[in-house]
Each structure stands twice: as C-alpha cells, then as structure tokens.
Amino acid sequence: MTIVPDTKNWTWVLEHPCPDCGFDPSEIAFRDIPDLIRANAAQWPPALAAADPHRRPDDSTWSPLEYAAHVRDVFIKFDERLEAMLSHDNPAFENWDQDATAVAERYNDQDPAAVSHELTAGAARLADAFANVPDEALSRHGRRSDGSEFTVDSLALYFIHDPIHHLYDVTGTRFHSSK
Numbered sequence: 001m002t003i004v005p006d007t008k009n010w011t012w013v014l015e016h017p018c019p020d021c022g023f024d025p026s027e028i029a030f031r032d033i034p035d036l037i038r039a040n041a042a043q044w045p046p047a048l049a050a051a052d053p054h055r056r057p058d059d060s061t062w063s064p065l066e067y068a069a070h071v072r073d074v075f076i077k078f079d080e081r082l083e084a085m086l087s088h089d090n091p092a093f094e095n096w097d098q099d100a101t102a103v104a105e106r107y108n109d110q111d112p113a114a115v116s117h118e119l120t121a122g123a124a125r126l127a128d129a130f131a132n133v134p135d136e137a138l139s140r141h142g143r144r145s146d147g148s149e150f151t152v153d154s155l156a157l158y159f160i161h162d163p164i165h166h167l168y169d170v171t172g173t174r175f176h177s178s179k
Helices: 010-014 028-048 063-089 099-103 112-131 151-170
Strands: 142-143 149-151
Touching: 028 063, 028 112, 028 151, 063 099, 063 112, 063 142, 063 151, 112 151, 149 151
Parallel strands: none
Antiparallel strands: 142 149
16 A cells, blocks of 8 residues: 655644644744653654554554654654754755655564664654754754755754654644643
C-alpha cells in the first residue's frame, strides 16, 4: 500500500493552533522546546508497544512504526538544520522528501525496538542542542527552497509541532501545554 504524499505547507502552525493535535504556538516558548522533545520521545516506546506497530489503520495512514521512524528522522534532520543555522549565515536547507524517505528506507520493515532506541537517542541530542542555544542566536536565519524563512526560534516551534502531531496520529491524545 502506497501512502499519498503530504504536500501541505505546514508553516501555518507558527501562527495558528492545530485543530487536530491541539498544538498552540502561542503557548510555547523557545526554552520549553527541550522538555517538550524529551517528553514526546518518552511517549513513543509505549506507543510502539501498545499494538502491532507494523499495522496501518487504513490504506492512507502510516503505521505507528512508520510514524516513529519518521519522527526519528525529523529529530536528525532538525538537528542538522539547527546546526547549520548556528554555524552559517542564512543557510538554505537541503530538500527532504519525507514520503520518498519512508519508502526508500522501508520504514515499516524496520525493527521497532531499534527505531525506538534511535528515536530516543536522536531526541536527546536535539533537546540538548536546543537547550544550548544562546539567547543572542535565536534570531539567526535559515530558509527552505520553497522560500519559507525561519529564525532559530521559529524553527523550534515549527519543528516541535511535527513529533507532537504524529504522536497524536498514533495515540489520538491531543497536546496540552503545561501553561
């Protein structure tokens, strides 16, 4: 079964709450990001253990394992993007086709325990990277090839929606800020 690629431009989550997962960017500060990453990562191992992680709920939806493998790769990709923004002036981000990656890397054939471990390790690295960003670097810029521009601060908000939303996709549990 082939999943229809997601072609939406999700940058709107920087300005409006997500009606699906409950993420509200106005409730999140940059310094909240490391704890949100760690909390999200801690929920993936039980989510993968709850049922058959290889099973897709329908023909158009990824399995829990596919979502977890994607989130693992999101942690890696955004660690790279954050590093580029901190190391270079206004870097252009390499294009990443997440749907092609899911097929090429055979996400649903991967070992759930390995994906869980890699996701958790990647989350820890990225959480530490965001925690170590000095305040004076929050306004540094980076950009996607589609013209979307980010500061380190807005990249963090844009990024954190992804694992939060995908945990909702798998568990059905909406996000609630601790504020």
